[in-house]
Amino acid sequence: MSNYFEFNGQVKVCCGENALANLAYELDFLNCKNPLLLSDEGLVACGTLDVFKNAVKPVKFKTEFTKIPADSSTLTINQIARLYRNNKCDGIVAVGGGSVIDTAKGVKLVLSQNCEDIITLSGNEIVKKGESVAFVVVPTTCGTGSEVTSVAVIKDVKTKTKLEFISSELLPDCCFLDLKMTQNLPAKLLVSTAIDALTHAVEAYSSLQKNPISDVYALGAVKLIAGNLLDAVDGDSVAKSNLLLASNMAGLAFSNSMVGIVHAIGHALGAVLNIPHGVAMMMLIVPCLRFNKDVNHVEYSNLLLYLTNEDTFAYTKPNERATTFIDKLEELITKLQEKTGIKLKLTDYGATENELDLICEKAMNDGASVTNNKIFTREDVMEILKEIY
Numbered sequence: 142m143s144n145y146f147e148f149n150g151q152v153k154v155c156c157g158e159n160a161l162a163n164l165a166y167e168l169d170f171l172n173c174k175n176p177l178l179l180s181d182e183g184l185v186a187c188g189t190l191d192v193f194k195n196a197v198k199p200v201k202f203k204t205e206f207t208k209i210p211a212d213s214s215t216l217t218i219n220q221i222a223r224l225y226r227n228n229k230c231d232g233i234v235a236v237g238g239g240s241v242i243d244t245a246k247g248v249k250l251v252l253s254q255n256c257e258d259i260i261t262l263s264g265n266e267i268v269k270k271g272e273s274v275a276f277v278v279v280p281t282t283c284g285t286g287s288e289v290t291s292v293a294v295i296k297d298v299k300t301k302t303k304l305e306f307i308s309s310e311l312l313p314d315c316c317f318l319d320l321k322m323t324q325n326l327p328a329k330l331l332v333s334t335a336i337d338a339l340t341h342a343v344e345a346y347s348s349l350q351k352n353p354i355s356d357v358y359a360l361g362a363v364k365l366i367a368g369n370l371l372d373a374v375d376g377d378s379v380a381k382s383n384l385l386l387a388s389n390m391a392g393l394a395f396s397n398s399m400v401g402i403v404h405a406i407g408h409a410l411g412a413v414l415n416i417p418h419g420v421a422m423m424m425l426i427v428p429c430l431r432f433n434k435d436v437n438h439v440e441y442s443n444l445l446l447y448l449t450n451e452d453t454f455a456y457t458k459p460n461e462r463a464t465t466f467i468d469k470l471e472e473l474i475t476k477l478q479e480k481t482g483i484k485l486k487l488t489d490y491g492a493t494e495n496e497l498d499l500i501c502e503k504a505m506n507d508g509a510s511v512t513n514n515k516i517f518t519r520e521d522v523m524e525i526l527k528e529i530y
């Protein structure tokens with residue numbers, strides 16, 4: 142761990158029952174009178190967007206775009222930025238999961254940097270503090286933590302590559318964690334996004350860029366997820382609330398510590414095979430942690446306490462704790478897989494052996510590979526892919 146670190150936790154978090162009742166106040170504080178509402182068709186169809194609109198009365202939106210596709214794309218971002226300008230909006234309210242939030246971040250970047258095409262902002266040194274754009278995020282999944290991260294992953298449709306943008310210019314002014322927004326979340330999505338959050342916490346806690354502040358958020362997130370995930374799948378609303386908070390805490394951790402090999406390969410699986418991000422995390426977390434175990438022995442040993450309990454930790458010999466942590470994680474994934482029927486093999490998503498090379502190449506070039514605590518090769522990635530093929 143370096144003795145120099147930075148930690149940015151500048152997003153105001155409004156959390157709890159009826160948190161959304163404060164949206165009008167926050168928009169007024171941000172001088173936003175003509176907000177643009179962003180969401181997706183799934184949230185319209187299941188009624189969650191109506192629940193949101195009822196909860197935020199008397200807020201009125203100048204216009205809305207509720208057709209954000211499941212995979213954020215550069216074209217969608219440029220189209221929404223034009224809509225914002227044509228309607229003279231003065232702020233963005235994004236209601237959704239990872240794709241909606243990442244798209245909204247991309248739109249905010251195009252507007253704050255006063256440009257037409259997000260592609261021209263690729264390469265993080267280009268982005269500077271720009272024009273103020275009021276930006277509020279309301280997550281509807283329990284996983285990405287994207288509402289507090291300075292990262293957006295956006296698909297470049299031309300090159301089939303996931304572009305990673307990292308800048309504090311992507312951060313919202315505030316976010317709302319309100320249980321009402323996750324009440325229609327299907328079990329499969331709840332599980333895969335929660336495992337995404339767990340992966341954020343575990344990778345942040347063991348990354349090259351870990352620091353004492355992000356460690357606190359990461360450990361707290363692991364404890365909350367482990368203690369609530371199974372109850373949340375069974376419909377317990379307190380447990381679901383705790384997952385929403387845990388995902389936010391894991392987001393704060395990884396936004397400042399970054400992630401590692403699980404995300405490097407996971408991004409490649411998303412780009413090549415369109416595997417949903419959380420499902421990719423479920424496939425990869427155990428084999429990748431086994432690969433990293435020799436260098437992350439201390440961190441994984443500590444994580445056993447947070448994933449299980451004091452008794453399990455105390456009764457496990459110190460030199461077996463890292464292995465037991467990964468074994469317990471595998472048990473949890475298996476239980477969740479059995480409960481939800483989520484498919485966890487690459488062939489379930491139409492993968493062919495020919496595509497494995499391309500996945501390896503993309504994983505090696507992914508930004509998340511830089512902060513993995515253990516250097517990995519193309520051959521290492523191929524071994525991991527064969528385990529889940």
Ligand SMILES: [Fe+2]
Nearest residue numbers: 337341404418
């Ligand atoms: Fe993730």
